[in-house]
Amino acid sequence: MRNVLPASVKKGPWTREEDELLSCYIAREGEGQWQTLPKKAGLLRCGKSCRLRWMNYLCPSVKRGHISADEEDLIIRLHRLLGNRWSLIAGRIPGRTDNEIKNYWNTHLSKKLTSQGIDPKTHKPLSSSSPNPNHNLNHSSSSRDQTKTISANSHENISNPNSINLNGGPRSDDILSHSPDDVFTSFLDSLINDEMCSEHTPTA
DNA sequence: AAGACAGGCAACCGCCAGTAG
DNA sequence: GCTACTGGCGGTTGCCTGTCT
Numbered sequence: 001m002r003n004v005l006p007a008s009v010k011k012g013p014w015t016r017e018e019d020e021l022l023s024c025y026i027a028r029e030g031e032g033q034w035q036t037l038p039k040k041a042g043l044l045r046c047g048k049s050c051r052l053r054w055m056n057y058l059c060p061s062v063k064r065g066h067i068s069a070d071e072e073d074l075i076i077r078l079h080r081l082l083g084n085r086w087s088l089i090a091g092r093i094p095g096r097t098d099n100e101i102k103n104y105w106n107t108h109l110s111k112k113l114t115s116q117g118i119d120p121k122t123h124k125p126l127s128s129s130s131p132n133p134n135h136n137l138n139h140s141s142s143s144r145d146q147t148k149t150i151s152a153n154s155h156e157n158i159s160n161p162n163s164i165n166l167n168g169g170p171r172s173d174d175i176l177s178h179s180p181d182d183v184f185t186s187f188l189d190s191l192i193n194d195e196m197c198s199e200h201t202p203t204a
Numbered sequence: 205a206a207g208a209c210a211g212g213c214a215a216c217c218g219c220c221a222g223t224a225g
Numbered sequence: 226g227c228t229a230c231t232g233g234c235g236g237t238t239g240c241c242t243g244t245c246t
Contacts, residue, residue: 011215011216012215012216012240013214013240032232033231034232035230035231046216047231048217048232049215049216052215052216086235098233098234098235099215099235102235103212106213107213
């Protein structure tokens with residue numbers, strides 16, 4: 001049986017007391033063990049709810065408040081590269097959570113792009129409806145598939161360094177000496193750099 | 205002043221991948 | 226190899242608040 005919660009489990013907005021209980025417990029015991037955490041911390045919440053609350057609101061590294069123009073620009077660029085991979089996008093923007101970015105995209109940026117005549121899904125002009133399958137990542141596939149594609153590419157690059165465009169990106173010997181996560185991070189950096197270069201130096 | 209409406213955001217839900225037994 | 230469990234993710238919902246009529 002999965003997701004069978006006791007009838008007493010609480011839902012809805014968190015109270016200040018609950019926040020304090022959760023924060024104190026994690027400060028004392030650390031993160032993790034989310035399934036058993038609520039009971040140990042004296043909370044009537046499910047583990048998932050505790051994790052979400054911590055990750056999106058209580059974690060000290062979370063930066064709350066207005067998203068700057070630079071951050072907004074970065075979100076748009078990353079979304080163009082990654083699609084709806086909010087956790088990946090959030091990972092590139094310090095202090096911002098996937099949920100916050102997802103909400104900001106859905107409430108602000110998608111409308112902003114639409115008002116500029118840009119399809120927020122494909123980042124192409126709304127007038128040209130035919131998607132280009134070779135443009136960066138394949139937006140027609142599901143977001144999870146996109147992750148697989150990106151990951152597959154990045155791992156392929158480990159075994160075959162010649163297949164990666166290293167212009168401005170990581171050197172092949174760096175790739176081989178780094179963990180897969182580092183490789184992916186470097187790969188993403190190179191994609192972003194390429195993106196910015198191509199935007200400022202249009203090709204013939 | 206009050207009801208209707210829309211926008212923003214916190215939180216929930218369901219699915220999937222990884223992993224331990 | 227199979228099963229159950231856990232953590233993580235993206236999509237979606239629904240409440241709260243501000244604005245409009």
